[in-house]
Amino acid sequence: MSMVAEQRELRDDSLNGLQLSTRMDSIWRTPSGFSGALMSVDHKVVGRRYIVTAFAFLLLGGILAVLMRVQLAKPESTFLSADKYNQIFTMHGSTMMFLFAVPVMEAFAVYLVPLMVGTRNIAFPRLNAFSYWMFLFGGCFLWLSFALNVGPDVGWFAYVPLSSLQYTPTKRPDVWAQMITFTEVAALAVSVEIVVTVFKQRAPGMTLDRIPLFVWAMLVTSFLVMFAMPSIMVASTSLILDRLVNTRFYDSSSGGHPLLWQHLFWFFGHPEVYIIFIPGTGMVSAILATFARRPVVGYPVVILSLIATGFLSFGLWVHHMFVTGLPQLGAGLFTASSMLIAVPSGLQIFCWLATLWDGRPVYRTPLLFVIGFILIFVMGGLSGVMVASVPIDTQVHDTYFVVAHFHYVLIGGAVFPLIGAVYYWFPKISGRMLSERLGRWNFWLAFVGFNVAFFPMHILGLIGMPRRVYTYTADMDWAHLNLLSSGGALIFALSFALLLVNVIQSLRSGTLAGDNPWDASTLEWATSSPPPPQNFDRIPVVKHRDPLWFDTESMPVVAGLSVERREVLLTSLAEAEPQVREASPEPSIWPLLTAIATTVFFIGSIFTPWAVLWGTPPMAVALIGWFWPAGHKEDEE
Amino acid sequence: MTDTERHTKLLYWAGVALGPLAWGINLQGIYTLAHFSCESTRFSGAIMSAVLAGIALAGTAISARAVRRGAGAEWSDAHGGGPRTFMAWLGVGSGVLFALVIADQLAASLLISPCLR
Numbered sequence: 001m002s003m004v005a006e007q008r009e010l011r012d013d014s015l016n017g018l019q020l021s022t023r024m025d026s027i028w029r030t031p032s033g034f035s036g037a038l039m040s041v042d043h044k045v046v047g048r049r050y051i052v053t054a055f056a057f058l059l060l061g062g063i064l065a066v067l068m069r070v071q072l073a074k075p076e077s078t079f080l081s082a083d084k085y086n087q088i089f090t091m092h093g094s095t096m097m098f099l100f101a102v103p104v105m106e107a108f109a110v111y112l113v114p115l116m117v118g119t120r121n122i123a124f125p126r127l128n129a130f131s132y133w134m135f136l137f138g139g140c141f142l143w144l145s146f147a148l149n150v151g152p153d154v155g156w157f158a159y160v161p162l163s164s165l166q167y168t169p170t171k172r173p174d175v176w177a178q179m180i181t182f183t184e185v186a187a188l189a190v191s192v193e194i195v196v197t198v199f200k201q202r203a204p205g206m207t208l209d210r211i212p213l214f215v216w217a218m219l220v221t222s223f224l225v226m227f228a229m230p231s232i233m234v235a236s237t238s239l240i241l242d243r244l245v246n247t248r249f250y251d252s253s254s255g256g257h258p259l260l261w262q263h264l265f266w267f268f269g270h271p272e273v274y275i276i277f278i279p280g281t282g283m284v285s286a287i288l289a290t291f292a293r294r295p296v297v298g299y300p301v302v303i304l305s306l307i308a309t310g311f312l313s314f315g316l317w318v319h320h321m322f323v324t325g326l327p328q329l330g331a332g333l334f335t336a337s338s339m340l341i342a343v344p345s346g347l348q349i350f351c352w353l354a355t356l357w358d359g360r361p362v363y364r365t366p367l368l369f370v371i372g373f374i375l376i377f378v379m380g381g382l383s384g385v386m387v388a389s390v391p392i393d394t395q396v397h398d399t400y401f402v403v404a405h406f407h408y409v410l411i412g413g414a415v416f417p418l419i420g421a422v423y424y425w426f427p428k429i430s431g432r433m434l435s436e437r438l439g440r441w442n443f444w445l446a447f448v449g450f451n452v453a454f455f456p457m458h459i460l461g462l463i464g465m466p467r468r469v470y471t472y473t474a475d476m477d478w479a480h481l482n483l484l485s486s487g488g489a490l491i492f493a494l495s496f497a498l499l500l501v502n503v504i505q506s507l508r509s510g511t512l513a514g515d516n517p518w519d520a521s522t523l524e525w526a527t528s529s530p531p532p533p534q535n536f537d538r539i540p541v542v543k544h545r546d547p548l549w550f551d552t553e554s555m556p557v558v559a560g561l562s563v564e565r566r567e568v569l570l571t572s573l574a575e576a577e578p579q580v581r582e583a584s585p586e587p588s589i590w591p592l593l594t595a596i597a598t599t600v601f602f603i604g605s606i607f608t609p610w611a612v613l614w615g616t617p618p619m620a621v622a623l624i625g626w627f628w629p630a631g632h633k634e635d636e637e
Numbered sequence: 638m639t640d641t642e643r644h645t646k647l648l649y650w651a652g653v654a655l656g657p658l659a660w661g662i663n664l665q666g667i668y669t670l671a672h673f674s675c676e677s678t679r680f681s682g683a684i685m686s687a688v689l690a691g692i693a694l695a696g697t698a699i700s701a702r703a704v705r706r707g708a709g710a711e712w713s714d715a716h717g718g719g720p721r722t723f724m725a726w727l728g729v730g731s732g733v734l735f736a737l738v739i740a741d742q743l744a745a746s747l748l749i750s751p752c753l754r
Contacts, residue, residue, distance in 0.1 A: 209723035210716075300723060304730040311657040312738065315664050328753040329671055329682070332745030333664060340738040545717040574720040 012538055013559035020537050023563045028120065028533035031587055039587035041125035042533060046132050047111025048429065053132075054104035057139055059496070061095035064088045066493050069453070073486035075474040085470035086153035087172075091146050093156030094176060097272065098183045099139045101414060102225075105279035106190040108421060109218040111429065113194055115524035115531060116212050118203025118540045120568050121584050123196035124189075126591045126626065131189035133595030138182020141603060145175040152176035155468065157269065158239065160250040160261045165243045174243060174606035177236035181602055184229045184236075191222035191229075198222075201568055202576045203523065204558055205542035210576075212522045213289075213296060216303050217282025220310040224271045224278070227314065232268035235261060245609055259324060266317035274313040276410060278306060280417035281348055284370050287417075287424050288352055290520040291367040292359025295546055298351040305344035305351075312341045322393045331390050338388030342381055349374060364518075365439030369420030372447045376412025380405060383458065398468075401461025407454045419446065419499065426503070427517050431529045432510030438502040445495035452488025456481040521546035526555060539569050542576070590626035597622045649703045649721045652728025655696025656735030659689040663739050667746055674751035682751060686743035690736045697732025700725045 012020055030040040040046065067088055071080045080088065114122045122128050145151055152172045154163040163173040198211065198219045211219075239261070241247040248254040250261050281302075289296045296302060318326060318334040352374065361367060383405040387393045396402060419442070426434050465478050472478055516525040525548055527536055538557035544550030558578065561567050566584040571577055597618035604611025666689075667682040674681045703725040717723070 207717055207723075208720035299717075300726050301730070304727050304734070307653070307727065308657075308731060308734050311660070311735075315660065327668075327671055327751075329746060329749045329751050330668055332749045333667060333742045336741035336745050337664070337738060340741055343734065343737070543716070550716075574724075 010562070010564050011560050012563050015563060020563070021532065024534040024537055025532055027563065027566055030533065035589070036587065038592050039589050041121070041129050041585055041587050041591070043110050043114050043122040043125060043128060044429075044531060044533075044535075046125075046128050047107055050103060050107030050110055050132055050135070051429075053136055053139065054100050054107055057095050057099035058104070059500075060143065061092050061100055062493060062496060064092040064095070066489060068092065069486040069489040071470065072472075072482050074483065075472050075476070075479050077471055080470060082470045083153065086468075087146065087149075087151040089468055090152045090155055090176070091142070094142065094152065094179065095139075096410075097156055097276075098180065099135075099142070101276040101410065102187055102272070103135055103183070104418060105218075105221065105276060105414070106187060106194075106225075108283070108418075108425070109194050109221075109279065110190060112425065112524055113197055113215055113218055114201070115428075115527065115535055116215050116522050117198060117201060117206060118523045118526075118536065118542065119197065119201040120535045120539075121566070122193050123201060124193045124585075126585050126588055127189050128193050129588075130591035130595050131186040131193075133592050134182050134189070134598065135186035137595060137599040138179050138186065138602075141182065141599070142175060142179040145171075150175055152179075157265055158236075159265075160239070160242075160258045163239060164250060171606065174240055177239045178602050178606050180232055180236040182599075184233050185598075187225050188229055191225040194218050194222040195226070199573050200570050202571050203540050203542050204569070204571055204576055204578050206571075206576045208574055209299070210542055210545045213285035213299070213302055214279075214282035214522075217278050217285070217306055220306045221275055221278045224275050224310050224313065228268045228271035228275065231264050235264035235268070238264075240606055244606065259321075262321050262324065263317070266320045267314070269320065270317040271313040273406075273409065274309055277413040278309060280373070280414040281306065283417040283421040283424075284352060284373060286520075286522065287366045287370050287420050288355050288359075289546075290424070290518045291364060291370075292355045292361050294355065294359040295521070296351060297354040297358060298347075299545065301347055302351050305348045308344040309341060312337055312344070316341060319388055319393065322390050323397045328390075335388050335390055339385055342385055345381060349378065364423075365434070365436060365443060366420040366424040368440065368443040369416050369423065369446075372443060373412055373416035373420070376408055376416060376447075376450065380408030380410075380412050384409060396461050398466055399461035400457040400465045400467060403467055404454050404457035404461060407457070411450060411454075416446070419443075422499070422503075424518070425524075426506070427513030428524055428529050428531070430507060430510070431513055432506045433513050433517060434502050434506045434510065438498055438505070442495050442498045442502065445491055445498060449488050449491030449493070449495055453485050453492050454488070456485045456488075460485070516548065521549040523547060588626065590622060594619065594622035594626055648699050649725040650700075650728060651703075652696035652700035652730070652732035653724060654728075655699075656693045656728075656731040656733075659693040659696075660735040660738050663689045663742055667742065671751045679751065680747075682746040683743055686739055686746055690739040690743065693732050693736040693739060695732075697729050697736070700728025700732060704729060 012024070015023055028042070030036055030042050030045055067080065068085070071077050071085060110122060110128060114120070142151070150171050152158070152175055154168060154173050154176065158173055158176050161167055163176075198215055202211070238247065238249040242249050242251065248256045250256045250258050252258060285296050285302060315337040316334060318330060319338045322331055352370075383401070387396060387402060387405055423434055423439055426432075460478055460481050463477070465472065465476070513529045515528055517529075518525070523540060523542070524531070526540060538559060539561065540547065541556040541558055543556065547555065558569060561569060561581060566586060567581050568584045569578055570580045570582050572579055597615070601611060601615030601619055604615050663686055666685050670681050670685065704722060
């Protein structure tokens with residue numbers, strides 16, 4: 001046997017302890033320096049970047065929200081012009097939905113799912129790196145356009161005919177539409193990675209009914225993304241085509257139809273709400289189990305709820321279109337679905353309450369945010385059942401009642417669990433604890449600020465204040481509630497400033513976390529904080545739904561994986577039985593270069609159709625470079 | 638694996654598959670039938686909903702049968718480790734839940750005239 005062949009035989013069962021850790025670290029570590037950073041395919045590095053970038057966009061979107069509330073705090077304010085206000089509310093909605101809410105949930109999944117299922121890297125790690133660069137470039141494209149006064153001003157839904165060339169002859173809608181393409185490409189890529197990681201890279205023994213609830217939530221979310229996002233990509237691309245080469249998909253004078261836009265948009269737009277909410281429920285389940293000191297009550301019921309919510313979310317989109325004159329029978333069907341989706345959500349709420357009831361809850365900051373989530377989300381759900389009814393929706397459509405409703409659902413349903421998740425997983429990601437004292441201040445400011453900001457909007461809507469108005473006259477009697485709402489918004493903004501202070505302070509001088517500071521049960525806590533590049537020296541074997549609570553002494557592991565190249569273990573879909581050792585890609589600059597080429601293609605194509613022609617060769621070159629066998633160990637059989 | 642074993646395994650998934658499928662067909666089907674319902678048989682949508690609710694419940698029944706045959710030996714709640722029985726339980730719940738949604742839509746099709754625009 002040659003020396004090379006002998007080397008390839010070296011497996012992790014030949015090494016132990018520090019020797020094994022050092023060896024694995026050297027194989028999986030991202031190369032140092034600036035170029036190394038650009039080449040990284042480590043899911044933790046990419047996940048951290050995703051999280052930080054998404055929170056940067058949250059900060060920007062939040063600043064816009066504060067600007068809007070300052071403008072609306074008093075009647076006939078001249079703080080913002082009508083044009084700037086239109087751009088700002090469009091940028092706020094687009095940033096929060098496309099650059100914060102969806103990406104941040106996927107970001108947490110990119111970081112956590114491989115750790116929670118006990119593998120060493122996400123599936124398709126180079127695609128993962130590519131998706132991050134696409135997200136970053138798409139977000140920067142939108143915000144640079146805004147800085148250059150070309151920010152979109154047609155709402156986050158860009159309804160036609162307003163967004164058609166005839167009514168908006170600037171590049172603003174094109175910027176919006178192409179930003180969608182960027183972010184959806186990124187989201188689709190991550191979804192594919194999550195699905196494959198969960199289905200094929202779970203640790204041996206992690207059968208379908210031992211998968212952590214957060215991972216289940218991300219699996220369902222990924223399927224939602226894969227089925228919903230193509231609809232908005234078709235819509236945004238056809239809008240660009242309408243505007244650039246007169247395809248007339250939405251021009252009723254030429255056989256097109258503006259309602260087609262609404263159908264395509266909301267076929268994506270309503271599942272989008274659940275794409276944001278379902279990961280939040282996964283976070284809630286993870287946090288609740290840890291701080292209630294018992295597994296979540298009704299594990300199969302929670303998963304049934306997640307799956308049912310995922311399916312039903314595709315049958316609700318018409319409730320956004322009740323005032324467009326659709327057949328009443330159709331509206332009735334969508335009312336039925338919209339009300340019935342409250343059933344699986346309600347089942348989950350009861351499971352969580354039962355978990356708290358039956359557990360021994362420890363009220364740390366993450367659990368406070370979960371309790372805040374339950375209270376706020378239930379209120380949002382109740383107003384959701386109201387607007388699911390055609391007669392009520394017809395009355396309150398396009399009023400501030402709807403603004404209040406969806407902020408209760410989205411902030412309550414996603415942002416509160418997310419901030420709870422930041423407090424919960426920050427020790428794992430950074431190795432340091434966040435301050436509990438600042439955390440409690442953070443929670444109460446957020447909870448009080450949020451309710452003061454958004455509850456009055458219900459009343460404003462009911463007394464007739466329409467959405468998307470940049471000002472109002474003093475005789476409308478809306479001033480006091482608007483002032484109250486603006487005050488609440490400032491308190492809410494302050495809570496995020498406090499979170500930022502807490503994070504910075506903790507990174508500088510926070511208490512060291514240790515491997516499992518919360519005594520949690522899932523696999524991400526079985527490794528060090530922050531985790532090493534290889535995640536686990538040896539892949540764990542799972543024998544229980546809560547492995548760290550069950551295997552208290554030492555966790556069984558798999559041995560026999562290579563210590564000569566990056567390797568992951570593929571397992572069967574249902575039973576997670578080991579099937580094959582698979583090479584995992586090494587760092588590469590090509591995902592970044594492909595993203596740059598794609599960015600040039602995308603941005604060029606809103607200016608000239610020729611960009612499709614001259615933009616394709618660089619992408620082809622980049623992709624060839626990406627997949628070209630380079631003689632690395634990953635290419636060996 | 639024999640054909641019988643393979644067949645038995647597939648049946649575990651019946652409720653998970655049939656419930657959402659029946660509901661999807663119901664949602665689109667009543668729309669498709671609306672014009673016909675208005676002009677001739679008003680109850681065509683309701684009949685279709687009733688049949689599809691039955692299909693969703695049939696999924697529940699098949700999954701329940703699989704649970705009865707395979708449960709206990711394979712699955713204990715806290716430990717996990719019995720994915721097929723687990724999915725069969727999901728099938729039981731899924732069939733019932735989607736039958737409920739279809740029944741709600743059936744009520745809508747009984748209450749609202751398909752001719753109403």
